[in-house]
Amino acid sequence: MNELTSAILTEGLSAQDWLGVRLPEFARGIVIRKDETGIFEGMASAEKDPRKSLHLEEVAVPSPGPGEALVAVMASSVNYNTVWSAIFEPLPTFGFLARYGRLSPLAKRHDLPYHIIGSDLAGVVVRTGPGVNSWKPGDEVVAHCLSVELESADGHNDTLLDPEQRIWGFETNFGGLAEISLVKSNQLMPKPGHLSWEEAAAPGLVNSTAYRQLVSRNGAQMKQGDNVLIWGASGGLGSYATQLALAGGATPVCVVSGERKAAVCRSMGAELIIDRSAEEYRFWKDAHNQDPGEWKRLGKRIRELTGGEDVDIVFEHPGRETFGASVYVARKGGTIVTCASTSGYEHTYDNRYLWMSLKRIIGSHFANYREAWEANRLIAKGRIHPTLSKVYPLEDTGQATYDVHRGLHQGKVGVLCLAPEEGLGVRDEEMRSRHIDAINRFRAPSEQQG
Template sequence: MEEIRNAILAGASGEELGALPLPESYRAAFVLREEATMFEGQASEEKDPRKSLHVGEVALPELAPDEAYVAVMAGAINFNTVWTSIFEPLPTFGFLDRLGKESRWGARHALPYHVVGSDASGVVLRVGSAVRNWKPGDRVVIHCNYVDDQDPTAHDDSMLAANQKIWGFETNFGGLADLTLVKANQLMPKPAHLTWEEAAINALCNSTAYRMLVSPNGARMTQGDRVLVWGATGGLGSYAVQHVLNGGGIPIGVVSSPEKAELLRDLGVEAVIDRRAKGYRFWKDEHTQDESEWRRLGKDIRALVGEDPDIVFEHPGRQTMGASVFVCKRGGTVVTCAATSGYMIEYDNRHLWMRLKTIKGSHFANYREAWDANRLICEGKVLPPLSAVYPLEQVGEAAYQVHHNLHEGKIGVLCLAPEEGLGVEDPELRAKVGEDRITLFRRHGA
């Protein structure tokens, strides 16, 4: 891998990279099957990714005809990496075992270890015999929708495929490594004006937010829509508010500190609610929600933007869903993609059916949606919310930061890239977008 890294840094051609020998093993971050019960009996917040995530050598898997090897320059931490590392809501080895039963190629994934990571930027090293659109030397980012395109259920919207999976979470050989193995239809062009670490963080959360808000498969946001965004400076919310602004909507960003509120305003969001300063208590106790607090939130939203939100961008789950359903406009949509505060949701159904509201589930994005979302990154219309960068050796600490919500935006992880700031191919576009804009989250994080 050292020879491959040096060749990439020296600007080797695709032919030169394609001629380099591949290693028998490579460095990766992984969890172990034998440790899947190590946190039993502990509360979620007590489970420590620094104890379960290991960095070491793993064997290079065989390349299938529709796949590519990618030298990973940088990766990123997502909540699914945290879930894998604390073995919640269940160990991911069950996913790998089910994939292992699908085919000869699927059997490669059912291993005693699980290489994690669902975001990456890097350089194509090899492609399988069936790959048409990519070649060695291509600079790419990787989206995480892992789909069998021979299954008829994958054709229409591939997120509806019966065997759709998330790479690096429900498959092995993820992106927190010096090398990864992906299907060719996971590859997208790397934004030329971004560094490796800035480019690596976007695909999962940006594509998810795009589908939720912009796509016909989501809430179908239109100009003038008021959109309530929970966690508006986080990994998902930071993209959501940008898509709302770009689409002519009015984001109402909910954050948890004055510093986060300032960051949102610097991003262009005028309507900001600091939930901690407001002291909302949506739950009186573990079993009882407080409608008066929902009403107080709704009043605060109307004071900022004049009306109830047409769309609620929901991902915290249990703690906020009751409030989200209540404050959503009559006939509006609550679009949800996660439940980081708990999966067992409660809300007052009267406020849903009597006011003709919709709750819409959303999960990642299909290739077209991911490609369109990536194009906005490539054109500088959506900024990378990179707030911190760790080396691969410290991946456990990086996951710990996300687990305990100690960061803004996204955390990048350097893999083959020896330092930050490398990989920019279009300095003119970078200057046009603006260094201060591109590094906004990093400067606030500091």
């Protein structure tokens, strides 16, 4: 790998030069193993430890097929689907790989007894397959995680409706938590020049997801003046929702757990904060019964903050724990847009507050290529910033994933793959200097990058 890393750190190599750079037959990657899918059997989700199921192994490097590219991964990051993969919930991912493998001989390569996971990357294209014209070896890129086949008409209005739509690194193999990754060329986007590798790898999945949820015509279609309730507003997903709301002229109502997280939201420019820990909201009386009185208390608190207005949009992702409250607090005609269920998939709410008040629930799942491109463009323009808080080496991905599973993090947790240290890959120092405080907002002072 030394030859490959040295080539990446040498600026000015041409595409032809890159073709002369020898690729290894094997590279390191973070894997889960098919023969270990039962190791957490009988344990509650919260007790499952990703450090026991994630392994750093030497894995074979695939050759790119038609429409595919190999990327030397300088950095990646941990998402909640990394946690799901590691704890084998809601299902072990090997079923996804087997289903994909039945699609075609090319897809069969993904059906392996190990799964290289990860749905973010920043790195350098090192090889392209037949039919790839827009990208060449040496291009510095980030990747979004939507994998589509587009052989069905269903996907040609919104690619997320493709019957063969998958999340790369979760429902496909050869993900981003590795030294070399395999992607489709239509996953690639230009790396923002003012960011380091690890910073550029952080926004992909979550920023694109938040963009579709809030901004896109496929989501809530947020407009200027909207009040937006954002659960987990300083977290990996909510921190981008908060930025998008502020950049779009909306007013975020940020729900957090703790003063430290509230301070992060204020540093982003948010003014309306609800500390659910300090205010002791308990939306469930017990395991089976919710407390509508707590919904009403939350609604009253929101109106105190907004000057008497309910929220136009609820940015939902916790799921079971909060969904009943989310449906209740949205204004008449308002929208609840949901992309995940990190606290549980079985949602319970009082339907009277939905149908009689003409509210809408919109399901949103990642983003299509155009939405991801627009979200990345906002990063490149310095309108939205990465929320990287901590970076681990590849061999410590288990600990990084444990942190996210336990909620010990803020923003995003990054992982260095081929990058030998943090802070590399910056191409536009002047732009970086204009935004350095925002880039470092989630970092501890001792970890801030210049």
